[in-house]
Amino acid sequence: MLSITRMKSMLLRPGMPVFSLRIESGRGLVCFRGAEVVALGDCKPLQNPSFVKFRRCSSGGTVRSSEARRCDLVDVGSRRGEIHVIVGPMFAGKTTTLLRRMQSENSNGRSVAVIKSNKDVRYGLDSIVTHDGVMLPCCPLAELSAFKHKLGHDAYEKLDVIGIDEAQFFQDLYEFCRHSADRDGKTIIVAGLDGDYLRKSFGSVLDIIPLADSVTKLTARCELCGKPALFTLRKTNDTQKELIAGADVYMPVCRHHYVSGQVVIETTRAVLQTQKVQCSSPL
Numbered sequence: 046m047l048s049i050t051r052m053k054s055m056l057l058r059p060g061m062p063v064f065s066l067r068i069e070s071g072r073g074l075v076c077f078r079g080a081e082v083v084a085l086g087d088c089k090p091l092q093n094p095s096f097v098k099f100r101r102c103s104s105g106g107t108v109r110s111s112e113a114r115r116c117d118l119v120d121v122g123s124r125r126g127e128i129h130v131i132v133g134p135m136f137a138g139k140t141t142t143l144l145r146r147m148q149s150e151n152s153n154g155r156s157v158a159v160i161k162s163n164k165d166v167r168y169g170l171d172s173i174v175t176h177d178g179v180m181l182p183c184c185p186l187a188e189l190s191a192f193k194h195k196l197g198h199d200a201y202e203k204l205d206v207i208g209i210d211e212a213q214f215f216q217d218l219y220e221f222c223r224h225s226a227d228r229d230g231k232t233i234i235v236a237g238l239d240g241d242y243l244r245k246s247f248g249s250v251l252d253i254i255p256l257a258d259s260v261t262k263l264t265a266r267c268e269l270c271g272k273p274a275l276f277t278l279r280k281t282n283d284t285q286k287e288l289i290a291g292a293d294v295y296m297p298v299c300r301h302h303y304v305s306g307q308v309v310i311e312t313t314r315a316v317l318q319t320q321k322v323q324c325s326s327p328l
């Protein structure tokens with residue numbers, strides 16, 4: 046633990062690497078090397094810090110003779126971050142579960158916000174919408190790193206819970222979840238596809254499993270036999286990984302019907318390819 050009193054007697058020593066501290070309320074002039082504070086300005090005392098989070102100064106580099114840097118001190122000790130991941134095939138209830146969890150957090154008096162990828166415009170842009178048509182306002186983004194700036198620093202500081210839908214479309218998912226939970230003490234609830242139509246890892250969803258407090262894999266109903274559906278079958282011949290669509294293109298299936306269905310689709314694709322080659326070659 047670092048008390049303000051320990052900070053008083055430190056003097057700047059030129060040529061030292063400098064970090065910065067952030068405090069939740071107020072701002073301070075403080076520089077330190079490792080856990081040693083090397084200079085102190087008009088800092089407000091930390092409210093009973095169980096520990097303070099050290100971060101390298103945004104300007105980085107070393108301290109020149111009499112220079113001090115404006116930075117904040119944050120007492121993150123009282124806020125413990127969490128990460129909860131909800132995965133499964135399409136139509137498994139991932140968005141429904143996320144939406145219900147966010148409503149529950151909100152009714153418990155916690156401040157919540159939901160983000161979704163701006164790639165998903167199937168049912169509208171500024172709401173997350175389940176396949177049943179249930180909606181919740183959200184912030185559509187291309188990258189999660191834009192969220193704090195878009196929401197505003199003070200509003201972000203007040204947030205307790207952040208929901209992320211269609212997480213497979215965010216390339217910066219890992220770093221956003223890590224920083225928001227570890228550094229900022231937020232509860233992050235992530236909903237997304239674990240696999241694409243080929244049952245391959247989709248985006249960074251599987252990468253955040255090692256960061257997670259909990260992982261929930263949901264199932265849908267197999268459209269062909271009614272058994273639990275683990276996978277998403279693409280009914281068309283499209284082969285690109287990202288194809289925004291609903292039941293017109295995709296259906297949830299069990300393992301048996303995925304394997305048999307995939308065989309039918311691959312055979313059809315091969316036949317069509319052969320016909321295309323024959324049609325294009327001279328007689």
Ligand SMILES: Nc1ncnc2c1ncn2[C@@H]1O[C@H](COP(=O)(O)OP(=O)(O)O)[C@@H](O)[C@H]1O
Nearest residue numbers: 135136137138139140141175176177265266297
């Ligand atoms: N084959 C299916 N199995 C399960 N639910 C289905 C199926 N087809 C349509 N649905 C509907 O989809 C809803 C789940 O929608 P949603 O939460 O948006 O799923 P996800 O986000 O996982 O794609 C279910 O409540 C159900 O009404």
Ligand SMILES: Cc1cn([C@H]2C[C@H](O)[C@@H](COP(=O)(O)O)O2)c(=O)[nH]c1=O
Nearest residue numbers: 134135136241242277286287288289290
């Ligand atoms: C399997 C698969 C899906 N997608 C797209 C299709 C939808 O727009 C979303 C998933 O929506 P949901 O909330 O899980 O129903 O992802 C894709 O681009 N590629 C795929 O392989």
Ligand SMILES: [Zn+2]
Nearest residue numbers: 267270299302
């Ligand atoms: Zn089946």
